[in-house]
Amino acid sequence: MIAFAQPWALLVLAGIPAVVALHLLRRRLAPLPVSGLFLWGGRRALGQGGRTVSPLHRRRSLWLECLAVAIAALALADPHAPGARSTGHVSLVVDGHWRLQARDLGDSAWGRARIRAAAWAAALPRGTRLTVVASGPVPRLLAGPGAEPAAVAAAMGRFLPDAPRHDLAAAVDLARDLAPGAPVTVLSDRDPGIGDGLIATGRALATSGWAGAHRTADGTLWARAVADPALPPRPWRLVDADGAVRAAGVISADSGPVRLPAIAGAADLVLDGADPLTVDDRVRIPALDPDPVRVRIDLPAGTRLDAATRRAFTAAGAVLGPDGDVEISLGSASVAAGVWRLSLISGTGPAVAGPFAARSSHPLVAGIDTTGLVVAAPCAANPGEEVLWRAGTAAVLALRRHPGRAVEILLRGDWERSTWERHPAWPALAAALVQGRREARPGPRQPVLAPGRTGLAVVPAGQSARLYGAATMALVADAEGVAVVPPLTPGDWMMEAGDRRWPIRVDQLDPIQADLSAATTAMRAAAGLGSLAVERPASEAALWLVVLGLVLMAAWSARRREDGA
Amino acid sequence: MTADPEIRRLAARLRLVHDPRRATGAGAFLARGPGASLEFHDHRDYVAGDDPRHLDWSASARTGRPVVRRHRAEASPRLEVLLDASASMALTPAKARHAARLAELWLLLAEEAGARPALHLLGGAPGPGRPWRPLLDRYAPAGVPGHLPAPAPGAERVLISDGLCPDGPAPWVRRLGEGAAALHLLQVLDDQERDPAERGRVRLEDVEGGTMDLVMDGPAVAAYRLRLDRLRQAWHGALHGRGHVVDAPVGDPLVTARGAVAAGLLAWRGGR
Numbered sequence: 025m026i027a028f029a030q031p032w033a034l035l036v037l038a039g040i041p042a043v044v045a046l047h048l049l050r051r052r053l054a055p056l057p058v059s060g061l062f063l064w065g066g067r068r069a070l071g072q073g074g075r076t077v078s079p080l081h082r083r084r085s086l087w088l089e090c091l092a093v094a095i096a097a098l099a100l101a102d103p104h105a106p107g108a109r110s111t112g113h114v115s116l117v118v119d120g121h122w123r124l125q126a127r128d129l130g131d132s133a134w135g136r137a138r139i140r141a142a143a144w145a146a147a148l149p150r151g152t153r154l155t156v157v158a159s160g161p162v163p164r165l166l167a168g169p170g171a172e173p174a175a176v177a178a179a180m181g182r183f184l185p186d187a188p189r190h191d192l193a194a195a196v197d198l199a200r201d202l203a204p205g206a207p208v209t210v211l212s213d214r215d216p217g218i219g220d221g222l223i224a225t226g227r228a229l230a231t232s233g234w235a236g237a238h239r240t241a242d243g244t245l246w247a248r249a250v251a252d253p254a255l256p257p258r259p260w261r262l263v264d265a266d267g268a269v270r271a272a273g274v275i276s277a278d279s280g281p282v283r284l285p286a287i288a289g290a291a292d293l294v295l296d297g298a299d300p301l302t303v304d305d306r307v308r309i310p311a312l313d314p315d316p317v318r319v320r321i322d323l324p325a326g327t328r329l330d331a332a333t334r335r336a337f338t339a340a341g342a343v344l345g346p347d348g349d350v351e352i353s354l355g356s357a358s359v360a361a362g363v364w365r366l367s368l369i370s371g372t373g374p375a376v377a378g379p380f381a382a383r384s385s386h387p388l389v390a391g392i393d394t395t396g397l398v399v400a401a402p403c404a405a406n407p408g409e410e411v412l413w414r415a416g417t418a419a420v421l422a423l424r425r426h427p428g429r430a431v432e433i434l435l436r437g438d439w440e441r442s443t444w445e446r447h448p449a450w451p452a453l454a455a456a457l458v459q460g461r462r463e464a465r466p467g468p469r470q471p472v473l474a475p476g477r478t479g480l481a482v483v484p485a486g487q488s489a490r491l492y493g494a495a496t497m498a499l500v501a502d503a504e505g506v507a508v509v510p511p512l513t514p515g516d517w518m519m520e521a522g523d524r525r526w527p528i529r530v531d532q533l534d535p536i537q538a539d540l541s542a543a544t545t546a547m548r549a550a551a552g553l554g555s556l557a558v559e560r561p562a563s564e565a566a567l568w569l570v571v572l573g574l575v576l577m578a579a580w581s582a583r584r585r586e587d588g589a
Numbered sequence: 590m591t592a593d594p595e596i597r598r599l600a601a602r603l604r605l606v607h608d609p610r611r612a613t614g615a616g617a618f619l620a621r622g623p624g625a626s627l628e629f630h631d632h633r634d635y636v637a638g639d640d641p642r643h644l645d646w647s648a649s650a651r652t653g654r655p656v657v658r659r660h661r662a663e664a665s666p667r668l669e670v671l672l673d674a675s676a677s678m679a680l681t682p683a684k685a686r687h688a689a690r691l692a693e694l695w696l697l698l699a700e701e702a703g704a705r706p707a708l709h710l711l712g713g714a715p716g717p718g719r720p721w722r723p724l725l726d727r728y729a730p731a732g733v734p735g736h737l738p739a740p741a742p743g744a745e746r747v748l749i750s751d752g753l754c755p756d757g758p759a760p761w762v763r764r765l766g767e768g769a770a771a772l773h774l775l776q777v778l779d780d781q782e783r784d785p786a787e788r789g790r791v792r793l794e795d796v797e798g799g800t801m802d803l804v805m806d807g808p809a810v811a812a813y814r815l816r817l818d819r820l821r822q823a824w825h826g827a828l829h830g831r832g833h834v835v836d837a838p839v840g841d842p843l844v845t846a847r848g849a850v851a852a853g854l855l856a857w858r859g860g861r
Contacts, residue, residue, distance in 0.1 A: 053792035053802055059677035059782060060753035061795035063816040064803055 033100030039093040047086045083586055088579035095575060099568035112206070113153040115168075115199035116141065116176065117219060119212035120160040120187035122514075123537050126213070126300040128227050133213040133543065136225035138180045140547075141211050144223060145173035155203045156180075159195035160187035161476045161511045169202040186303075186514060188475030189537045192216050213543045226543025230254045232275065233304030235535040237293055238472075245284035245309060247293055250535040253277040258297045265289045265311075288312045300540065303532045308516070310471045310529055316341060317458045318348030323368075332445030336454035349461050354439075361428025362485070364461050369436045373418070375400040378449075380413040380420050388412060388433070388460055389421065392452045400441035409434065421453075429464065429485055429505060433457070467526035468509060468519050475532050479509035484521050491528070493517030592697065596690050599842060600697040605668070605704065606856045632656050667707070667741060668699035670721070671765060673750030673777075674712040676796045678730035680751075681779050687839040688749050688777045689728050694842060695747050695775075696721050698855065707741065711750070742768040747854075749775045749837070751782065752824055762827040773832040773854055774824055779839040783817075785810050 028034065058064070118141075124134040145154065155168035156179050167179035192210065196218050199208050210219035213226025232251030239245050251258065257274040262284050264270050271285050275295070284293070288311060295305040319342040323330040333352060334344060342350070351359075352366040359365045378394035389412045405411050405419030413421035422434045437444065444450050463469050466484040473479045483489040483501035490498045494515055499507035509519075509528070517528040632648055635655035643657040672692045679685045692708060699706035707718030708725055718724070746769045754761055766772040788805040803809060824834045833852040837845040849855040 053790050054788070055794050056788060056791040056805070057680060057796050058793050059680045059751060059796055060755075060817070061793055061799050061801055062755040063753070063813050063820070064793055064801060064809065065816070 028101040028103050030100060030102045033102070034097055036093065036097035036100055039097075040090050043086065043089045043093060047083070047089075083582070085579050085582035085586055088575055088582055092572060092575045092579055095568070095572045099565075099572065112149065113155070113170065113203045114148065115155040115157065115203045115206045115208045116145075117192065117195045117199050117208055117210045118156060118158045118166065118180070118183065118185070119192060119210065119216070120158045120183075120185045120195075121189065121213075121537055122186045122303050122532055123301065123540060123543075124185040124213050124226070125303060126226070126229055126231070126540055126543070127302075128229055128300055133226045134185055137211050137213070137223065138177070140223050140225055141180055142177045144209070145176040148173050153203075153206075155199055155206065157195045157199045157202070158183055158185075159190060159192045161190045163195035163198045165198070165202070186532075188477075188511075188514075188532065189534050190476060192218060213540075215544065215546055215548075222546055222548035224544055224546040226540065226545060228543050229300045229540040231299055231301045231538050231540055232258055233295065233299065233301060233535070233538050234293060234307045234531075234533055235304075236533050237307045237309055239309065239312065244286050245291070245293075247282045247284060247307065249275040249279060249282070249295070250538070251275055251277045251279070258295050258299070261294045261296065262287075263292045263294060265291065288314075301538055303514070304534070304538050307531050307533065308529045310527055313462075315465075316343045317350065317462050318343050318345050319350045319352065319458070320344070320346060320348040322351065322353035324354075328445045329368075329439055332450060333454070336451035337458060339451060340455040340458040342454075342458045349465075350457060356432070356434065359426050359430040359432050361430055364431045364433070364457065364464070366433045366435065366457065368439065369434055370438055371400070371403045371436050373400070373403060375438075375441060376415040376418065376420075378415075380415050382414075383410075383412050386410075386412055386423075388423070388453070388456045390456070392449050392456065394447075394449050396443075397447045397449050398441075398443045399436075400438035403436055431464075464505075466505075466521060466524065468528050470509075471526070471528055473509070473512060473528060473530045475514050475530055475534065476511045478511055479528070481507050481509050481519055481526075483507050484524070487521045489519060489521035491517055491519055493528075593690055593693060596694050596697065596842060599846060600694055600701065602858055603694075603698055603846060603850075603855045604858050605698045605702045606853055631659050633659060666702065666704040667744040668695065668702075668704040669707045669709060669718060669741060669744045669746045669769075670695050670699075671709050671711055671746055671748045671750075672725075672728060673748070674710040674728065674730045675750075676731050677751055677753055678777070680782070680796055681839070684751075684777060684779045684839050685728070685730050687837070687842070688730075689725060690842050691749050691775055691777070691837055691845055692725055692728075694846070695749075696725070704745070707744070711748075743770050745769065745771045745773075746832075747773050747775060749777060751778055752776045752820070752834075753782075754820075758820075758824045758827040762831065766828075766831050769831075771832040772828060773852075774828060774834045775837040775845060775849070776821070776824065776834060777837045777839060783838060785813055 118137075124132070124137065126133050148154070152173060153168070153170040154173050154176060155170065156166040156176055158164050158166050166183055167175040171179075192212070196208055196210070199206075207220040209221035209223060210216055211223045211225075214224055215222055230252035232249065232255050235248045235250045237245065237247040245262075249260070255277070257276040257279075259274050260272065260282075261269050262271040264287055270287060270291065273282065275282070287309075290311040291309045293307040293309060299305055319337045321330065321333055321337070321344060323333060337350075337352075338344065342348075349362070350364045350366065352368070354368050354370070356367045356369060357365070375398055378397035378399070380394045380397070382389050382392070382394065384390055394413060399415065399420050403419070404417055405422045406424075409419065409422035409424045411419040411422045413419070418436070419434075420436060422436075424432045424434065426432060435444075463480075464482060466482050468479060468481040470479045481489065481499055483499055483505045485505055488498065489501070489507065490496060491509065491512070494513045494517075497510065499509070499519070501507040512528070512530045514530045514532045517530065519526045519528060632645060633656070635644060635649075635657045639657050643659070645656050645658045648656040648658075670692045672688060678688055696706040696708060705719075706721055708721035709718045710724060710728065712730070746765060748761075748765060752758060752774055762772060785805070787807055787810055791803055791805045793801045793803055793805075821834065828834055833854060835845065835848045835852050835854065837848070846855060850857060
């Protein structure tokens with residue numbers, strides 16, 4: 025068996041049909057001696073009529089020219105035995121998408137990929153160096169750079185494709201950076217259209233699975249599933265933390281969102297029945313937050329302002345009480361650590377009407393329309409205040425931060441002449457305040473994370489925090505205590521700060537990745553050997569040249585003789 | 590080399606014909622130009638140095654100026670055979686052999702008539718042309734007709750050639766006929782030259798140089814025949830008043846002999 029280090033050069037063999045075509049068009053005229061050439065002058069001379077196709081004469085020049093083309097193709101293709109010593113370097117990029125776990129007839133795309141990759145590595149010329157990179161949100165090196173081909177099987181054995189949707193280009197770029205000039209072969213379940221070679225072991229299959237699940241503010245659960253129209257309906261179950269089935273049903277391709285009963289505790293949403301991809305057949309729903317935002321309202325009892333404020337904060341999901349995370353009162357006052365205070369400060373100036381110039385990027389006022397809102401007698405902001413709504417030079421709404429993550433929101437105006445309590449901006453501001461306060465609490469802001477996506481978490485003041493699950497990592501917070509949660513692998517994670525812990529759940533819900541219709545089995549392994557430099561003595565190249573030169577000379581001589589020159 | 594028996598037998602049946610208008614006696618010929626015989630040639634004006642005995646007084650009286658009579662020159666009978674030795678004569682071995690046999694026939698007939706035969710090879714080495722037998726034995730056409738023999742005044746010349754001259758016969762006739770009593774052409778052409786067959790796509794290779802790729806079909810052959818006829822007409826025109834053109838197809842010399850008899854160059858012995 026012969027392998028070629030430069031297989032593209034075999035395209036030169038296309039020159040053989042070209043040689044045959046030239047011989048078909050070649051003038052092969054029987055010579056006829058004459059004594060008066062001038063008597064034939066010019067009548068239908070072939071030189072004026074162009075060449076014509078004639079039956080192919082198997083002359084010596086034809087064979088020699090075809091042989092020369094074949095020798096040139098072989099010499100350029102650099103043939104060698106599979107065991108030939110090579111100085112080449114090749115890279116293998118392993119697709120890390122979890123869809124490669126799809127099983128069919130007891131076999132998975134990943135299992136087939138491991139076998140094919142091992143065979144591919146074994147067929148590489150002896151001495152070839154190898155670099156194996158696994159793709160993912162952050163590509164990582166599995167073997168090499170410059171590992172022995174035997175390391176491929178071991179590297180693949182330690183790897184399981186479970187990455188969320190990502191771009192393979194990052195892994196290919198990493199492979200090219202680690203092994204410059206080495207051809208990159210991609211191992212996947214489909215043809216991603218990048219790299220120099222391809223080993224695809226996928227199969228187009230019909231699947232179904234959960235696409236998403238969430239809980240509304242009132243605790244209602246909603247779920248959505250996707251299913252291939254070719255599949256029969258699949259049953260589902262909602263199982264609470266005690267293992268009791270709280271609801272059940274079936275999903276099909278035309279099923280809409282599924283409303284589930286309100287459950288305060290954690291629950292699992294399970295799809296039953298056979299499916300090639302089981303990764304997205306189960307969703308973990310975390311428990312409802314047991315500690316709502318508490319609000320203490322200290323306004324003149326019975327006034328319109330007091331009643332409207334209570335309605336607005338109750339609608340925002342807050343719990344009203346004698347103490348709380350948020351305090352609302354007239355006039356400015358000191359703020360305790362960890363408390364947000366809304367101070368309603370009276371003024372005496374002229375009335376102004378909205379809309380107000382706003383710092384729309386700030387979460388407290390983002391999206392709130394102040395058109396038609398009349399505020400009487402605002403005044404200018406004080407030093408250290410962050411103005412959120414502005415009317416000319418007057419600061420209608422401002423924010424001031426205090427030590428201990430205490431926040432004071434200053435709302436200025438003459439409450440008897442303003443329209444605060446009747447304008448929709450008031451409940452919107454209350455909702456933003458409750459949401460902001462909730463997010464400022466220690467713990468993850470998103471207890472359910474999408475795979476591959478980052479999240480945010482608040483670290484308690486004066487404490488350090490860490491994440492642990494499939495791995496352990498520290499959380500680094502900014503001055504306001506906000507830390508970035510990096511992309512996490514699917515599963516259960518825990519955020520820990522002091523003696524407190526918060527669960528984080530990462531589920532593989534990605535209907536796009538779960539679509540296996542584009543999966544295929546293909547092989548473009550030749551490109552993987554494209555630029556191998558096989559070790560061979562210089563005399564071998566010289567021998568090729570000598571043989572080619574001799575054949576070309578023989579072909580030229582034969583043609584001269586055949587042409588009668 | 591002994592004579593071809595067939596040619597010898599043919600020569601025994603033929604004889605050269607002397608033009609009675611040019612005959613002055615047995616074995617004598619009149620030259621084409623003026624000379625000193627008794628045969629009147631023409632008149633011309635007297636110039637200083639002319640022999641006063643040649644003044645024609647009656648003609649001078651009629652014209653009012655001195656006029657002298659000129660008489661035709663008298664030449665000894667002589668026949669020169671000019672055998673084309675160019676490569677075209679060796680197009681086929683039969684063509685070359687046929688040309689050599691015709692030369693031998695004419696030379697034998699000239700010997701028989703006492704006409705002092707000489708043989709010159711056109712394209713061969715120059716020489717006196719006699720004795721002709723060794724020259725004929727060495728006849729091997731291979732060159733181009735570059736050499737022309739020195740003319741023998743008053744000789745009758747027989748050119749044995751295919752007459753295929755790209756630049757026409759006039760230059761040849763002018764040079765070969767200079768000082769000759771007559772110049773005849775035995776045009777030797779083989780069948781392929783006279784009547785070529787259609788052969789389709791061929792590469793024509795002139796034996797004297799040059800090639801041409803050609804579709805040798807009906808129209809091409811017809812055009813060839815037309816050009817060949819024009820060439821032969823040109824030979825007839827060029828030799829008009831000097832001699833005859835005799836067709837000498839390669840093959841039986843008897844055919845050529847009959848043509849020569851018809852043209853009045855030869856005659857059957859015994860008046861046949």
